[in-house]
Amino acid sequence: MRVKIIKRPTGTVDDIPLDRFQIGEVYELGTEMACVFLAEGWAEAGPPLPAPETFKPLVLVVEDEPQMRRLTELILTTHGYHVIVAAEGKQALQRIRERCPDLILLDLNMPVMDGWHFRAEQRYLTDRKLAAVPVIVMTGEDDSASHAEALFAVGVIEKPFDPDDLLDAVSAAIGSQTQPDGLGSMRPLSRAREIQRPR
Secondary structure: EEEEEOOOOOOOOOOOOOOOOOOEEEEOOOHHHHHHHHHHOEEEEEEOOOHHOOOOOEEEEEEOOOOHHHHHHHHHHOOOOOEEEOOOHHHHHHHHOOOOEEEEEOOOOOOOHHHHHHHHHHOOOOOOHHHOOOOEEEEEEOHHHHHHHHHHOOEEOOOOOOOOHHHHHHHHHOOOEEOOOOOOOOOHHHHEEEOOOOO
């Protein structure tokens, strides 16, 4: 949901600091977060979506832990990405059929359908564009790089993660060294772990 900030938000929502939101700026927020902003009087309904040629990259965050899902969504939306979320793999398959993302951030251990089963289903979708959406594994598992390699992921983010590492990995996977908001990362890309495949 798009909202325009009209009053500087204060405090935190679900332990997420709100001081990064700037008055006059428009943000794409999840429904719950947008409702909090509207109810608190910090925002008003945002303008309609821009023309398709000005869309920002779309990232699907698949994460069962609500706080981690909200934090990841907040970090990405405040840096200009559009974000859709799913709490588990089955929901994620539904989301990608509704709207094809540019990248998927995938947790491994989730109820209903875990990341392993989601990835197996995703790779064999009949729509080849959906099957080819790159995936970054986002996990706290031991040997996360091996898991990511086995799932043919383009990268791995170990939880808990540094927000700059998340942004670097997402930017690299989408194919740009600059975030959609036009600001380059303040950290070298080497902090984000990419999977190196043998040639």
